[in-house]
Amino acid sequence: MSTAPQLVVHRDKELMAQAAAARLITRIVDAQSARGTASVVLTGGRNGNGLLAALAAAPARDAVDWGRLDLWWGDERFLPEGDPERNVTQAREALLDSLPLDPSRLHAMPASDGSWGQDADTAAGAYAEELAAAAGPEDHGPVPRFDVLMLGVGPDTHVASLFPELPAVRETERTVVAVHGAPKPPPTRITLTLPAIRAAREVWLLAAGEDKARAAEIALSGAGEVQAPAAGAYGRSRTLWLLDRAAAAKLPRSLYPPASA
Numbered sequence: 001m002s003t004a005p006q007l008v009v010h011r012d013k014e015l016m017a018q019a020a021a022a023r024l025i026t027r028i029v030d031a032q033s034a035r036g037t038a039s040v041v042l043t044g045g046r047n048g049n050g051l052l053a054a055l056a057a058a059p060a061r062d063a064v065d066w067g068r069l070d071l072w073w074g075d076e077r078f079l080p081e082g083d084p085e086r087n088v089t090q091a092r093e094a095l096l097d098s099l100p101l102d103p104s105r106l107h108a109m110p111a112s113d114g115s116w117g118q119d120a121d122t123a124a125g126a127y128a129e130e131l132a133a134a135a136g137p138e139d140h141g142p143v144p145r146f147d148v149l150m151l152g153v154g155p156d157t158h159v160a161s162l163f164p165e166l167p168a169v170r171e172t173e174r175t176v177v178a179v180h181g182a183p184k185p186p187p188t189r190i191t192l193t194l195p196a197i198r199a200a201r202e203v204w205l206l207a208a209g210e211d212k213a214r215a216a217e218i219a220l221s222g223a224g225e226v227q228a229p230a231a232g233a234y235g236r237s238r239t240l241w242l243l244d245r246a247a248a249a250k251l252p253r254s255l256y257p258p259a260s261a
């Protein structure tokens with residue numbers, strides 16, 4: 001079942017990152033109070049990393065019990081371990097290396113020099129197995145019910161490494177697949193599929209900058225998910241678009257409340 005997206009529009013991308021970081025801290029603390037642990041899926045890209053940098057600077061980060069948090073990734077660039085272009089490398093630099101995380105709960109996607117070598121398809125299957133092993137009976141499916149799953153939105157409406165019209169966005173069975181020939185470099189990637197994304201309680205889509213205005217307009221105006229993957233990204237209980245004014249410029253004002261921007 002799809003949940004109608006809610007929109008929050010901030011003045012600029014810095015404020016958007018700070019507000020999203022504060023929102024994330026609150027959600028993690030709430031989930032840990034309710035269930036003892038929390039699980040979050042991170043995204044690559046400038047907006048995702050901007051949020052992590054804002055979180056690193058937020059004094060309220062100390063309210064989180066970082067040792068009881070599972071971190072997953074929505075997608076990864078299939079490159080060697082430690083490559084500066086890998087999403088996990090950038091997330092470590094922006095935030096993760098400064099946190100007292102439990103290393104066994106940091107679920108990075110496989111690297112191209114790992115156990116599966118250059119075989120991105122087998123590596124994707126291994127990540128699917130890791131997710132399945134983490135899912136409990138209460139999750140009713142092959143992936144955990146992530147508390148928050150974040151996605152940067154690309155100018156072409158891609159999310160994670162689900163690009164318009166490529167096979168990965170049409171996947172209905174597998175939870176993780178390899179992507180070959182991605183239009184955004186590098187060409188080989190690993191990504192969660194839409195069914196895996198939709199297992200999350202909350203899906204947050206991040207879009208800032210005028211180059212995202214058209215993408216937001218298309219995804220929020222009833223486009224199909226094969227043509228506009230962001231339109232197919234929604235959570236079980238909440239779908240939240242976090243935008244700055246530039247990215248929201250082409251959206252009808254009626255879509256978001258007056259309290260926003």
Ligand SMILES: O=C(O)[C@H](O)[C@@H](O)[C@H](O)[C@H](O)COP(=O)(O)O
Pocket residue numbers: 043044045046047048075076077087151152153154155158159160161184
């Ligand atoms: O590997 C990646 O690049 C990302 O996972 C990708 O999906 C990204 O989130 C979007 O392209 C938005 O990126 P920006 O926030 O940099 O625009």
